[in-house]
Amino acid sequence: xxxxxxxxxxxxxxxxxxxxxxxxxxxxxxxxxxxxxxxxxxxxxxxxxxxxxxxxxxxxxxxxxxxxxxxxxxxxxxxxxxxxxxxxxxxxxxxxxxxxxxxxxxxxxxxxxxxxxxxxxxxxxxxxxxxxxxxxxxxxxxxxxxxxxxxxxxxxxxxxxxxxxxxxxxxxxxxxxxxxxxxxxxxxxxxxxxxxxxxxxxxxxxxxxxxxxxxxxxxxxxxxxxxxxxxxxxxxxxxxxxxxxxxxxxxxxxxxxxxxxxxxxxxxxxxxxxxxxxxxxxxxxxxxxxxxxxxxxxxxxxxxxxxxxxxxxxxxxxxxxxxxxxxxxxxxxxxxxxxxxxxxxxxxxxxxxxxxxxxxxxxxxxxxxxxxxxxxxxxxxxxxxxxxxxxxxxxxxxxxxxxxxxxxxxxxxxxxxxxxxxxxxxxxxxx
Numbered sequence: 001x002x003x004x005x006x007x008x009x010x011x012x013x014x015x016x017x018x019x020x021x022x023x024x025x026x027x028x029x030x031x032x033x034x035x036x037x038x039x040x041x042x043x044x045x046x047x048x049x050x051x052x053x054x055x056x057x058x059x060x061x062x063x064x065x066x067x068x069x070x071x072x073x074x075x076x077x078x079x080x081x082x083x084x085x086x087x088x089x090x091x092x093x094x095x096x097x098x099x100x101x102x103x104x105x106x107x108x109x110x111x112x113x114x115x116x117x118x119x120x121x122x123x124x125x126x127x128x129x130x131x132x133x134x135x136x137x138x139x140x141x142x143x144x145x146x147x148x149x150x151x152x153x154x155x156x157x158x159x160x161x162x163x164x165x166x167x168x169x170x171x172x173x174x175x176x177x178x179x180x181x182x183x184x185x186x187x188x189x190x191x192x193x194x195x196x197x198x199x200x201x202x203x204x205x206x207x208x209x210x211x212x213x214x215x216x217x218x219x220x221x222x223x224x225x226x227x228x229x230x231x232x233x234x235x236x237x238x239x240x241x242x243x244x245x246x247x248x249x250x251x252x253x254x255x256x257x258x259x260x261x262x263x264x265x266x267x268x269x270x271x272x273x274x275x276x277x278x279x280x281x282x283x284x285x286x287x288x289x290x291x292x293x294x295x296x297x298x299x300x301x302x303x304x305x306x307x308x309x310x311x312x313x314x315x316x317x318x319x320x321x322x323x324x325x326x327x328x329x330x331x332x333x334x335x336x337x338x339x340x341x342x343x344x345x346x347x348x349x350x351x352x353x354x355x356x357x358x359x360x361x362x363x364x365x366x367x368x369x370x371x372x373x374x375x376x377x378x379x380x381x382x383x384x385x386x387x388x389x390x391x392x393x394x395x396x397x398x399x400x401x402x403x404x405x406x407x408x409x410x411x412x413x414x415x416x417x418x419x420x421x422x423x424x425x426x427x428x429x430x431x
């Protein structure tokens with residue numbers, strides 16, 4: 001028995017590592033088990049944790065004015081201020097208004113958002129699995145206290161936007177380009193935060209569908225925005241565009257999660273705003289040129305010149321070869337990289353913006369090849385920083401530091417899409 005025991009221990013250890021690293025048939029059960037566990041957790045949150053009113057009442061007040069016939073965006077207001085989200089937000093919350101007794105049935109609304117959370121989680125897990133992410137990463141997808149709070153206790157519109165964010169990735173991974181564009185444009189119509197991934201969407205469509213296909217996709221995105229905004233555009237086009245897609249919006253220092261450590265004077269200054277914008281453009285351009293255009297195997301000049309003449313940069317023979325490089329992993333890396341870059345240089349982030357970060361960070365850290373201990377440690381630090389309320393100079397500094405590290409990881413993650421497979425958990429040594 002003494003001689004057999006080390007062998008049994010080693011076998012058990014190897015089994016655990018094989019399951020964690022997607023080398024065993026039982027690996028497929030890990031996401032399923034975590035999903036079911038999270039469903040129970042959501043039910044417990046609704047049952048035990050008091051609901052927190054922040055924006056739901058204001059959403060309902062704004063929708064009530066829309067339902068009563070108002071179409072001028074400059075007139076529609078709620079308790080927290082004017083309506084500042086695009087038309088799809090209005091339609092989505094109108095549906096919720098109608099099925100929650102004009103917003104009064106808060107518990108039912110929470111149950112609906114818990115369902116939305118679970119469907120979103122299923123999408124995320126499916127996207128991760130399609131990109132060949134090992135099961136040991138998956139526990140990070142259900143462990144966020146802040147993410148559960150945003151969905152189940154506060155019912156923010158970011159929850160719907162992030163659902164369509166991941167639906168876009170899911171569709172693109174399966175080359176369902178038109179459906180993916182529909183998901184993206186509806187999510188953009190809920191909250192313009194999805195503009196951050198538009199450059200990645202364009203690069204992916206150009207290489208995955210070709211020049212003509214990318215133009216058709218762009219037309220779909222634009223047409224849907226026009227159609228859903230039509231009632232408001234007819235009433236007051238300038239008012240709708242300035243409110244729903246206001247890029248020059250002034251943010252309050254007291255609510256910022258990311259830049260508190262710079263001080264209010266710097267935060268509100270124009271040079272600071274312009275610096276962030278310049279850095280955002282520069283980093284995006286660098287990623288696009290050095291990483292995202294790799295499937296094309298062409299220089300930027302060789303791509304831009306034909307496009308400016310309204311011609312495809314790829315021959316009929318080249319298009320299939322280029323499209324073959326637009327893999328499920330490449331799509332995830334490119335979109336999530338654009339997302340984290342945009343959030344890093346965002347003018348101001350509020351707590352609900354964590355929805356766009358929480359499910360993206362584990363993938364980018366894993367894909368970059370960092371050690372699993374580092375992946376879990378950095379995730380824990382990030383989670384701590386986003387749960388400090390109100391934010392402090394220290395917590396906001398940590399938020400930025402983690403996004404800087406994640407952006408750097410995105411750079412190496414992009415390398416991995418064309419080079420070696422990233423690090424996995426080391427297999428236990430035989431004893």
